[in-house]
Amino acid sequence: MPVSDFISYLIVFFVVVDPPGLVPVYIALTQGFDARRKRIIALRGTAIAFAVLVFFAYFGDVVLRSLSVGMPAFRIAGGALLFWIAFEMLFAKRAERKERDAGAALTDEDAHDLAVFPVAVPLIAGPGAITSILLLMDRAGDTVIGQASVLGAAAVVIGSVTLMLLGADVVRRMLGRTVIHTVSRVLGIVLAALAAETMISGITAIYPPAHP
Template sequence: MDAFVSALVVFLVVIDPPGLVPIFIALTQGFDARRKRLIALRGTALSLAVIVFFAYFGEMVLDALSIGMAAFRISGGALLFWIAFEMLFERRADRKESTADEARSEEEAHDLSVFPLAVPLIAGPGAITSTLLLMDRYGTGIAGQMSVLFAAGTVIAGLAVILMLADTVRRLLGRTIINTVTRVLGIVLAALAAQTVISGITAIYPPG
């Protein structure tokens, strides 16, 4: 029980479901309700799959490729910078809303559920690192492993429900507020990207 509660708190803080709602609303502008539900379900399912994979094979993969978590932080931060840029200048929203081709929309919905929703917004460097650390601490037995994974699944399942209701929040807030929030979140996301890159760099070169 202690392992589950501890892991649940960690994943709630690292994944931050309430904080992802306005970002999800901003990223999915121009899609209909069905595609938004598809993005939410596919993105959360993929993120859980990534977490489960790293729970059991993360250290093996990183050791085999000689890749440290610092590299994940730096690359993830760079990718978030691009998303923040699109959010600040409404390029993503304009591109989504001007999309008329059904096949292209389906393809873009699929791509969006993978990046940036599943990775790195949900299963980002923080979630992956937390998974590795929690499995190292509690994963010596089956019960501990299941506690960590069940905690991750609980948080992500709750996030999926919240994201599927995000469109209702958008209707309540209105376009003007959403556009304002989008730009503010673009700045916040840029700051998050900078912090992610800085944490990766300082992990390689600790400050004197």
């Protein structure tokens, strides 16, 4: 598997998971907890999120087939979803939505374990991340190296999330809100281009271009 493919996978996961953007939400969620409890939430939440992504990487296709959904159709729908995420990032709507979802979860009696909900799902392993790993595993094919590259890229990004959450207070002071928002907008442009490419691949799979 070429290094360029691994870098491409890495960019996709980094953009859709958005580790810097999770920091202010995580800080808001864990207010009032001591340092030990914050570490437990960060470690458990990222571990569960990675387990969710691995599950969909290997069994997501089975779920799609059981619903009679073809991969070309999923590419188009998934590309549209990624494009919407990019739109939210460009116009600073995504961070607002995450904060709103987090706040709603805190008022629900079922959200007693923040590591599972909302930290692991949907803040880390959300629809964008799940869609991405399904699309990238399909792109990698049945090769062990290709699949390992996808999972490796996901692991690297989840690992970066873990480090950022463990040092959330330090990251917030170092980067600042302005820098975090600026990076999010730049990555949104990259994600929009990747989303367009995904939708085009799905359309051409259904309607192959005519060759003279």
